[in-house]
Amino acid sequence: GAGVSQTPSNKVTEKGKYVELRCDPISGHTALYWYRQSLGQGPEFLIYFQGTGAADDSGLPNDRFFAVRPEGSVSTLKIQRTERGDSAVYLCASSLDPGPGETQYFGPGTRLLVL
Amino acid sequence: AQKITQTQPGMFVQEKEAVTLDCTYDTSDPSYGLFWYKQPSSGEMIFLIYQGSYDQQNATEGRYSLNFQKARKSANLVISASQLGDSAMYFCAMREGRGGSNYKLTFGKGTLLTVNP
Numbered sequence: 001g002a003g004v005s006q007t008p009s010n011k012v013t014e015k016g017k018y019v020e021l022r023c024d025p026i027s028g029h030t031a032l033y034w035y036r037q038s039l040g041q042g043p044e045f046l047i048y049f050q051g052t053g054a055a056d057d058s059g060l061p062n063d064r065f066f067a068v069r070p071e072g073s074v075s076t077l078k079i080q081r082t083e084r085g086d087s088a089v090y091l092c093a094s095s096l097d098p099g100p101g102e103t104q105y106f107g108p109g110t111r112l113l114v115l
Numbered sequence: 116a117q118k119i120t121q122t123q124p125g126m127f128v129q130e131k132e133a134v135t136l137d138c139t140y141d142t143s144d145p146s147y148g149l150f151w152y153k154q155p156s157s158g159e160m161i162f163l164i165y166q167g168s169y170d171q172q173n174a175t176e177g178r179y180s181l182n183f184q185k186a187r188k189s190a191n192l193v194i195s196a197s198q199l200g201d202s203a204m205y206f207c208a209m210r211e212g213r214g215g216s217n218y219k220l221t222f223g224k225g226t227l228l229t230v231n232p
Binding site: 031042044055056059089095101103104106107 | 119148150152157158159162167218223
């Protein structure tokens with residue numbers, strides 16, 4: 001079946017604007033994760049959903065960042081009052097269930113550039 | 116302290132030769148999982164191989180194998196018979212704990228592998 005999809009693939013915005021990044025997980029996967037990857041770094045965890053609820057949002061850097069998954073499938077990462085430091089690749093991943101060895105499958109990412 | 120350390124920023128290997136990418140980890144949790152991902156220039160993270168802390172044997176997946184040395188806290192990736200398409204960034208990652216919300220992955224900084232013809 002189809003893998004994890006993310007839209008848009010690229011987003012350019014101006015400082016102070018609001019952006020929404022969308023993730024469509026693999027069908028049937030109950031767990032969904034958001035990560036942020038800055039240039040030259042490995043991905044860093046932002047938030048994890050099990051079903052509709054955020055089970056762990058400890059990685060969100062501040063209250064400008066928020067994510068939802070209202071129907072337990074598609075998720076949206078929302079960033080308010082964007083700053084230049086928010087520029088990064090935002091990666092979404094999903095897994096069949098949150099088991100200890102469950103593999104997380106990643107989407108292609110959204111490249112966000114804040115001018 | 117870094118939870119995942121990848122000491123090789125870049126590695127070069129000749130086509131058809133084997134290469135080892137290093138990864139050391141730091142955790143006090145007896146239950147953990149170690150993952151390797153490949154990230155080509157296109158940006159997508161591709162899962163390669165998984166090793167659980169209680170697994171008795173080293174994991175293998177086709178040309179990929181994981182040299183797991185628990186006492187040394189190392190989980191090196193071995194790629195046999197390198198191909199040009201193996202040129203990419205490689206990330207080692209760890210998940211700690213068995214339950215609760217401990218399902219996030221912690222990644223290293225990666226190693227850029229270049230396969231020369």
